[in-house]
Amino acid sequence: MKKFQLLAFGLALVLFTALAGCGSDESAGSGSGKDGGKIKIVAAHNQTDPDNPYQDGLLKFKEVVESKSDGNIELEVHAGTIGTEESELVEKLKLGAADVVLVSPGFMTQTGIKEVDLFALPYLFDSYDHWEQVVDGEVGDKMAKIINEKSNNDFKLIGYWSAGVRHYYGKKPINSMDDLKGLTIRTQTSGVVADYWKQTGSVPTDVAWGELYQALQQDVVDSAENAYPYFVQQNHHTTDNGKYITETGHDYTTRFLLVNGNKFDEYTEEQRQIILDAAEASVKAEREALYKQEDEAKQKAIDEGAKVNEIDRQPFIELAKPLQDKAVKEMGVEDLLQKIRDAK
CATH class of the missing domain: 3.40.190.170 (Bacterial extracellular solute-binding protein, family 7)
Incomplete structure (x- = not known):
């Protein structure tokens, strides 16, 4: 009996060692990368x-x-x-x-x-060239370092x-800021973005992205804001509350x-x-x-009946500036905001 137990123990030990070796090889192959495998x-x-x-x-x-x-x-x-x-x-x-x-x-x-919210400020950038200059330069490098360290x-x-660059779209065109008063708009409902839309007179409203088409179609919300490739892909422009697009250009994302x-x-x-x-x-x-x-998405929207208009953005830009100043002071990145403004 003792010989049998010793033999069984020996076989189990050999099997365990073999399995352990296989497991180790599989782990290295799947990818810590430490050995260059x-x-x-x-x-x-x-x-x-x-x-x-x-x-x-x-x-x-x-x-x-x-x-x-x-x-x-x-x-x-x-x-x-x-x-x-x-x-x-x-x-x-x-x-x-x-x-x-x-x-x-x-x-x-x-x-x-909190510093990363700098890039979410309305009217921070005025063109893609400006945006690229900032994120691919000193400010972008600084933000990357902050993210890594914090x-x-x-x-x-x-x-x-x-x-993309985000614009307003809703049940009526925007010709001046007064046209936004009282309109519900699907956007962030807290933070500096929500504060900005409240300042325009509109009412930030929370609607899940996957439910927004139905919300616009059924008059649950009056308007929304997003970039052409995203809201056109979802056919928001084909609803009664999404067919008027005003190019506010408030966020180069x-x-x-x-x-x-x-x-x-x-x-x-x-x-x-x-x-x-x-x-x-x-x-x-x-x-x-x-x-x-x-x-391509803008042209598709127009071809499918959407109405697009431009607007004088300056009053909207001026409204955003004090909100930007307040926000960056709380974030502690006043120097980065100044560099972004100087890059325009």
Whole structure:
């Protein structure tokens, strides 16, 4: 009996050692990247429609990272499949369930990094050239450093994307600020964005993006604001409360392309450089796709019966300035706001 027990114990020990060895090899192959072996990267955005500039950007990321690594880095792109809310994506990135995500400044402030809300201020930028000069320059570098340091390396910013320039659209055109008085508008209901729309006389109203078409159609909300590629893709312009588009141009949007900084630091130097090169290529691809789609989406809206008008933006810009000054003082980034203004 004792011989049998010893034999059984010996076989179990051999089996355990073999299994442990297999598990160790699999872990290294799937991707800490410490040994330069194959790694898998999960990249995600929250847009469920793949015909989207976000998708173009991440597909370019995938193309470059896999090509430059000779297939040793595999990138898996998720279009809304692991989270349709940006807050979900931020949490997944922090916990390691995603490796690359795209989020807006508003959701980054929920992580306690209040400075990023600088890029959400109305009328901060007056053109794409101005926006690119800022995010690709000293201010963008400073913001990236703030995000990395204040998140304790949970988040590392590797590129600035855009979600377009946002305009008003509603049940009537806007010819002056007086036309906004009393109108409900689907937008943020707290923070500096909400404060701005309240100052115009409108009423910020909370409606989920996926429910907005029905809300406009059924007169639940009078108006909304967003960029052409997004609201035209959702057919908001075909509703009675969405067919009048006034080009307010109140927000040249900024989106953050983030990686988990702690995981990024575990990769080899070569792997890190490949990822940074792919991020740079993705920035160019996403912006080009966005700029192209803005023109196409605007024309589509017009062709389908939407009415577009321009407006004197100066009164709206002047209304925004004191709100900007107050907000940046609370954020502690007055110097960055001045650099943005000087860049115009």
